[in-house]
Amino acid sequence: MLLHPLPLDETVWPSAMDSFGRDAVAPRLYDLGDSIEAWASAVVDMVDTEPMVLVGNSVGGSCAIEIALQVPDRVELMVLIGTKAGHRPEPAFRDEAIEVLTTEGMGAAWPRYWAPLFGALTDGSVIERAREIAERQSIDDVVRGVRVFHSRPDRADQIRMLEVPIVVVSGEYDRAPANGRAFAAGLRRGVFRSVPGAGHYVPLERPLELREIIRDSISALV
Numbered sequence: 001m002l003l004h005p006l007p008l009d010e011t012v013w014p015s016a017m018d019s020f021g022r023d024a025v026a027p028r029l030y031d032l033g034d035s036i037e038a039w040a041s042a043v044v045d046m047v048d049t050e051p052m053v054l055v056g057n058s059v060g061g062s063c064a065i066e067i068a069l070q071v072p073d074r075v076e077l078m079v080l081i082g083t084k085a086g087h088r089p090e091p092a093f094r095d096e097a098i099e100v101l102t103t104e105g106m107g108a109a110w111p112r113y114w115a116p117l118f119g120a121l122t123d124g125s126v127i128e129r130a131r132e133i134a135e136r137q138s139i140d141d142v143v144r145g146v147r148v149f150h151s152r153p154d155r156a157d158q159i160r161m162l163e164v165p166i167v168v169v170s171g172e173y174d175r176a177p178a179n180g181r182a183f184a185a186g187l188r189r190g191v192f193r194s195v196p197g198a199g200h201y202v203p204l205e206r207p208l209e210l211r212e213i214i215r216d217s218i219s220a221l222v
Contacts, residue, residue: 001027002024003057004060006145007134008134034144034148036151036152037066044067051076054075054077056081057083062149064083066155072163079166081169082171085155086155087153087155094147097113109142118199118200119172121197129204162189163188165189166190167193170192172196172198
């Protein structure tokens with residue numbers, strides 16, 4: 001189950017994940033409700049009763065955490081990319097982002113909030129592809145995603161209790177890679193992996209490296 005970040009969509013995944021074949025599901029999260037809990041419940045309903053490997057980037061990782069808390073017995077592995085389990089509300093920042101999106105559009109919001117999250121060495125064509133994906137989203141959908149992201153519960157304590165293997169992935173140039181290492185160390189079955197050269201959007205910036213991390217992590221389950 002591949003869960004995308006803001007302000008992008010499910011098309012961030014195929015270039016790296018096509019080798020997983022028909023078993024890979026990449027839903028569009030914006031359509032699934034107005035809370036992270038609703039997104040998680042809707043994703044669970046997509047997969048009947050099969051066990052899941054959850055791969056989530058940013059808010060997609062937050063959705064993965066929520067799924068694991070809702071149905072821990074059905075989750076075999078989580079790969080959390082640029083994800084924090086803790087949450088400190090920032091209503092002023094949320095409201096500012098929504099105001100920029102609704103009054104000035106993605107053209108103003110992209111360089112202010114999301115373009116700076118890429119790694120310093122990321123190829124310009126990758127950033128341009130991401131911008132094009134963001135521009136394709138309706139403003140209403142992105143605003144919904146911003147609200148979901150900023151209203152998500154703090155799950156720092158609950159995730160420490162999970163017995164699920166969790167691989168915490170941070171790009172080398174993500175804003176808080178050291179926090180990712182500490183996050184993994186505090187989990188019962190946590191592993192930390194750093195991706196050289198990447199920022200926040202590892203699925204786009206270093207897709208092949210991410211694919212290998214996922215493959216190795218799945219192989220370790222056997």
